[in-house]
Amino acid sequence: MSSPRLPSVYRGCLLLVASLLAVAVVLALFQVRTVLDGASLINGLFSPDPGDVHQVLVHDALLPRIAMALLCGSALGLAGTLMQQVLRNPLAEPMTLGVFPGAYLALSLFTLWFPVQVGAGRELIALAGGGLAMLVVFVLSWPQRLAPTAVILSGMVVNLYCGAVSLAIALTHFDLLAGLQIWGGGTLEQAGWQPSRHLASGLVACVIALCFIRRSLLLLDSGETTARSLGAKVERTRLIALLLAVVLTSLVVAQVGVIAFIGLAAPSLARMVGARTLYRRLLWTPCIGAAILLLTDQIVIVLSTAAPFSAHLIPTGTVTSLLGVPLLVALLPRLRAQAASGWKLNWPSGDGLTPRLAWGMAALLIVSLWLSFGLSRTLDGWRIATLPQVGELLFWQLPHTVAAAAAGTLLALAGTLLQRMTANPMASPDLLGVSAGGALGIIAALFITGHPSPAMMFVACLAGSLVTLGIMLWFGRSAFTPHRLLLVGVAVGAWLQSVVSATLSSGDPRAGEMLELVTGSTYYVIPTLAWASAGVALPGLCLVPLVARWLEAFALGEPGAASIGVPVARARVLVLLFAGVLTTMATLLVGPLSFVGLLAPHIARFAGARKPLQQLWMASVVGTVLMVLSEWLGRQLLFPEEMPAGLVATLLGGPYLILLMVYRRNRRA
Amino acid sequence: MNMIAPGGPMNSVATRRRVLQWMACSLPMFWLSQAQATASTPERIVSMSWELTETLLALGRVPVGMSMPDWYRKTIVEPVLPDGVPSTGLLYQPSFEALRALNPDLLLLTPGHAGLLPALSHFAPALILGAYMFDPKPYQALQVETRKMADALGCSPQAEALIASTEDVIGGVRQRLALQPPLMSSPTFVADAVDERYLRVYGAGSLFDEMLQQLGASNAAHLTGSGEGRWATNGAGFALVPLQRLATYPDVNLLLMGPVPDAVRAALQGNPVWQAIPAVRQRRVAVMPVICPQGGLISMQRFVRAVEQALVQTSRREPAFV
Numbered sequence: 001m002s003s004p005r006l007p008s009v010y011r012g013c014l015l016l017v018a019s020l021l022a023v024a025v026v027l028a029l030f031q032v033r034t035v036l037d038g039a040s041l042i043n044g045l046f047s048p049d050p051g052d053v054h055q056v057l058v059h060d061a062l063l064p065r066i067a068m069a070l071l072c073g074s075a076l077g078l079a080g081t082l083m084q085q086v087l088r089n090p091l092a093e094p095m096t097l098g099v100f101p102g103a104y105l106a107l108s109l110f111t112l113w114f115p116v117q118v119g120a121g122r123e124l125i126a127l128a129g130g131g132l133a134m135l136v137v138f139v140l141s142w143p144q145r146l147a148p149t150a151v152i153l154s155g156m157v158v159n160l161y162c163g164a165v166s167l168a169i170a171l172t173h174f175d176l177l178a179g180l181q182i183w184g185g186g187t188l189e190q191a192g193w194q195p196s197r198h199l200a201s202g203l204v205a206c207v208i209a210l211c212f213i214r215r216s217l218l219l220l221d222s223g224e225t226t227a228r229s230l231g232a233k234v235e236r237t238r239l240i241a242l243l244l245a246v247v248l249t250s251l252v253v254a255q256v257g258v259i260a261f262i263g264l265a266a267p268s269l270a271r272m273v274g275a276r277t278l279y280r281r282l283l284w285t286p287c288i289g290a291a292i293l294l295l296t297d298q299i300v301i302v303l304s305t306a307a308p309f310s311a312h313l314i315p316t317g318t319v320t321s322l323l324g325v326p327l328l329v330a331l332l333p334r335l336r337a338q339a340a341s342g343w344k345l346n347w348p349s350g351d352g353l354t355p356r357l358a359w360g361m362a363a364l365l366i367v368s369l370w371l372s373f374g375l376s377r378t379l380d381g382w383r384i385a386t387l388p389q390v391g392e393l394l395f396w397q398l399p400h401t402v403a404a405a406a407a408g409t410l411l412a413l414a415g416t417l418l419q420r421m422t423a424n425p426m427a428s429p430d431l432l433g434v435s436a437g438g439a440l441g442i443i444a445a446l447f448i449t450g451h452p453s454p455a456m457m458f459v460a461c462l463a464g465s466l467v468t469l470g471i472m473l474w475f476g477r478s479a480f481t482p483h484r485l486l487l488v489g490v491a492v493g494a495w496l497q498s499v500v501s502a503t504l505s506s507g508d509p510r511a512g513e514m515l516e517l518v519t520g521s522t523y524y525v526i527p528t529l530a531w532a533s534a535g536v537a538l539p540g541l542c543l544v545p546l547v548a549r550w551l552e553a554f555a556l557g558e559p560g561a562a563s564i565g566v567p568v569a570r571a572r573v574l575v576l577l578f579a580g581v582l583t584t585m586a587t588l589l590v591g592p593l594s595f596v597g598l599l600a601p602h603i604a605r606f607a608g609a610r611k612p613l614q615q616l617w618m619a620s621v622v623g624t625v626l627m628v629l630s631e632w633l634g635r636q637l638l639f640p641e642e643m644p645a646g647l648v649a650t651l652l653g654g655p656y657l658i659l660l661m662v663y664r665r666n667r668r669a
Numbered sequence: 670m671n672m673i674a675p676g677g678p679m680n681s682v683a684t685r686r687r688v689l690q691w692m693a694c695s696l697p698m699f700w701l702s703q704a705q706a707t708a709s710t711p712e713r714i715v716s717m718s719w720e721l722t723e724t725l726l727a728l729g730r731v732p733v734g735m736s737m738p739d740w741y742r743k744t745i746v747e748p749v750l751p752d753g754v755p756s757t758g759l760l761y762q763p764s765f766e767a768l769r770a771l772n773p774d775l776l777l778l779t780p781g782h783a784g785l786l787p788a789l790s791h792f793a794p795a796l797i798l799g800a801y802m803f804d805p806k807p808y809q810a811l812q813v814e815t816r817k818m819a820d821a822l823g824c825s826p827q828a829e830a831l832i833a834s835t836e837d838v839i840g841g842v843r844q845r846l847a848l849q850p851p852l853m854s855s856p857t858f859v860a861d862a863v864d865e866r867y868l869r870v871y872g873a874g875s876l877f878d879e880m881l882q883q884l885g886a887s888n889a890a891h892l893t894g895s896g897e898g899r900w901a902t903n904g905a906g907f908a909l910v911p912l913q914r915l916a917t918y919p920d921v922n923l924l925l926m927g928p929v930p931d932a933v934r935a936a937l938q939g940n941p942v943w944q945a946i947p948a949v950r951q952r953r954v955a956v957m958p959v960i961c962p963q964g965g966l967i968s969m970q971r972f973v974r975a976v977e978q979a980l981v982q983t984s985r986r987e988p989a990f991v
Contacts, residue, residue: 009750029821033911053916054717056945059914187867191940377754388768396765460908523762640758640767641737 005319012273013284020291027298028066032058034374064190069297069316070290071199072188073262073319077289078206079245080263081270085217086241088336089148094130094249094636095324097151098158100260103135103253105162108169123202126250129480133158134246140661145426149487153426156490157657160430160593163497164650168643182548185501186257186317188297195255202251204240206244209332210282213237218278254590259317261324262289268331296320321498327493331578334482355612357607361621368628376632377639402587404521404631404645405624408596412623413540414579415597416604416616420551426485427596431437431584433489435592436496437468438584444501458529458588465584468492473573485576496592521644522631525589536585547575551612582602590646593632595653602660625652710823710965711774711793717763718799719745721777722964726750728827734771736760746960747971754924761785768792775821796821802963803904817903831913835966840971844886852980857881857890857922858915858948859957862929864935865943867911880972886980889921891902905963915946924976924982927959935981952986955979 032268035057046054083092094100106129140154216237218225266289275284297316304314418427441464472488550571553561562568604618631645716732719741726748734757758764779799801810804973819828838862859877862940872890881888890900902908937943957975
């Protein structure tokens with residue numbers, strides 16, 4: 001005899017969806033009533049009189065907005081589920097895999113070069129951009145066999161890179177400042193039903209395609225070998241599923257922009273109320289996603305008509321971004337810890353620090369310094385400066401070159417320390433979250449005091465970094481897992497980007513100062529700060545030999561290191577603190593982003609450094625050269641307009657990083 | 670210093686300028702020094718603000734260098750900038766190499782450049798103007814600053830002539846408009862079409878608003894009807910609103926500041942909410958020429974003349990912009 005009650009999982013999901021929808025519908029009805037202002041509801045809903053603006057508003061603005069929220073929420077929830085199923089990664093979603101930033105960046109570039117917007121073309125461009133970004137994420141995490149942590153880290157790297165490219169576009173082409181909203185500026189404002197119809201037909205097509213692969217997708221749950229032996233075409237299924245997810249994301253991006261973290265929230269909620277099998281998840285996640293997005297959008301509508309916000313703009317995508325990052329942090333424990341030795345240090349064994357290498361490095365350093373002072377563009381073309389001419393501009397150029405050199409050294413040292421300590425090749429000060437925490441501290445100081453002095457900014461940066469460090473140490477207090485450390489850093493970095501995006505799109509007057517910080521410009525570095533940074537970098541270089549022995553021991557793994565007498569827990573904390581202080585100083589100089597800390601250790605290794613001390617010193621020289629050259633290039637590329645040093649370093653560093661990863665893979669094979 | 674808000678999707682020329690203005694404006698204002706020019710009148714002037722360049726050209730002097738001259742030619746069309754004026758780089762990040770090559774006598778800066786003052790004073794004394802853009806009564810402040818610039822350049826008679834001619838133009842337009850009461854009977858919105866969903870409406874605190882008041886026209890952004898209070902505006906005097914906000918005003922003229930990009934124009938024509946706005950349905954929309962909302966006295970002369978033409982156009986209900 002069958003029970004008359006629904007199974008509990010259905011009850012759970014139904015209850016969740018119904019309650020979310022109920023609140024949203026109440027808010028929506030309230031909106032409809034306000035806008036109608038007495039006009040006929042039936043006419044408003046079905047056949048508006050073109051002369052009555054209230055009916056037109058209900059029919060062509062409010063209702064399409066509701067429909068769009070439901071459709072986008074479903075599409076994103078579905079995309080998130082597919083990605084999580086294929087990658088077996090509970091944190092996979094269009095934002096963390098870089099699909100959203102890649103698609104939006106591709107669209108921005110396309111709109112820049114072809115301002116007339118062709119309808120279907122937008123989706124194809126977004127698809128190409130999103131697909132390319134996801135491909136890069138896989139390439140970067142391939143050496144670690146697409147382990148979940150590696151994928152998330154690589155996704156963050158791709159996100160940061162896309163953000164940097166869009167900033168560069170904004171600096172050079174002021175027309176496209178919308179590119180700054182790459183971290184969630186999607187607005188659901190609608191005018192007419194055309195976009196909703198378009199999205200609905202795309203969604204239906206994807207669902208139909210999904211039906212064809214649902215059985216194979218289900219078999220993936222039981223593991224690869226089982227699935228293959230049962231006849232499922234594993235690779236093809238994975239590819240099609242990921243493609244469908246990217247298509248769904250592109251449909252959303254082409255119509256409304258970036259709405260992040262719905263693809264994370266909906267599957268998590270579905271799992272929490274008990275939908276475990278694939279079919280149940282595929283059924284309920286779109287419903288939950290639709291309900292979440294509708295509720296969020298209705299709340300945003302209510303907020304934006306309130307008095308304090310009425311002169312500003314609150315994009316829905318920004319709100320989901322701000323709320324989604326804490327969710328990301330809360331879900332971090334679900335990520336299974338990977339094996340401690342995820343990365344074998346099996347570089348081609350180098351010769352160490354040969355005299356030839358040392359002289360080569362010194363020569364490179366001298367050349368880059370000469371370039372910085374001696375060779376530049378002027379109004380009449382290139383010229384090599386004579387000594388008196390160098391002297392004329394020395395008051396300006398010297399602090400800048402010193403700041404760039406110091407920042408390069410600091411970041412390279414911090415990056416090497418982190419990579420050695422966590423045995424993860426993607427560990428970098430940028431991803432550690434310390435620089436993001438410092439930047440958040442500076443932003444907080446900006447908003448609290450209005451015009452902070454440089455001393456106050458330094459204190460705020462230090463406070464922010466220390467708080468972030470404290471959070472990370474607290475997270476790892478019982479069992480220090482390097483991957484957990486990096487993931488917290490990712491979350492803090494994501495939070496920074498969301499805050500930046502929210503501030504920019506809200507229209508707050510202080511947004512300009514904040515933007516200046518985020519782009520990483522050394523332009524405003526005052527001489528005091530430059531000398532202070534040199535004052536931190538040089539002692540840092542001198543203190544480094546003290547930790548070199550510990551770093552060598554870490555390569556043996558935790559038990560091995562403990563067995564030769566290294567106080568592992570204390571050593572980790574000290575090394576982390578050291579890296580944190582170095583990064584804080586670098587953030588003040590070049591902002592929270594530049595890939596120097598990620599690249600310099602790799603390049604040093606590549607050039608032949610073997611022992612940690614050699615790698616540290618060589619990496620610091622490489623980092624200095626990279627930053628000084630980036631600063632120089634930033635001044636010359638678009639003369640007389642200047643690009644920030646941190647931005648140039650990021651733009652050049654990204655492709656180089658991909659090349660490095662590909663080359664490493666080939667060498668290993 | 671109160672800095673301007675950006676607004677959201679940004680296609681309009683004026684907002685680009687706003688965002689540029691914050692784009693690198695950061696360090697605290699140590700002092701608002703207004704260093705006097707050297708005893709002899711300065712010959713080589715470098716200007717780091719488009720609006721100040723307009724006043725400079727109106728006083729009859731040409732700068733030897735300025736920030737991004739192409740932007741000036743696009744956004745502040747008159748007075749015409751002669752060809753061959755080199756660029757000194759971004760608005761708030763001038764290239765010191767370029768400045769060294771130009772060898773200036775006087776630098777025209779805005780309060781946003783205060784952080785760079787110690788470094789820039791290596792080249793030449795600086796005159797800091799441009800605070801009128803954030804003044805609650807910008808027109809008066811603009812006149813004061815024009816006189817200040819003329820004093821520094823040694824051409825005070827030209828400043829007086831410029832101020833007097835601006836007053837004449839405004840007075841003339843006001844008299845002509847007063848002779849045609851039907852033109853002035855309805856309130857007017859002055860707005861920028863940022864994209865097909867949002868408008869930037871100029872309200873209290875903007876130069877456009879003061880000009881409308883001087884002409885005797887009523888700015889619809891001050892209306893208290895339909896439950897709307899006086900529109901909240903930001904430090905620069907405008908508010909970023911969705912199209913719907915205009916829907917509750919049945920009897921207004923709408924003046925759109927140029928340029929309206931073709932893509933936006935096409936999108937608006939296909940937007941049913943736009944088509945349902947009373948001002949659009951009654952064909953009381955006119956497109957104005959490109960005028961900088963924070964420009965100098967010449968820009969304001971062009972504005973009042975353009976308002977007169979636009980009001981005549983809207984009164985005729987011509988389908989100039991559907």
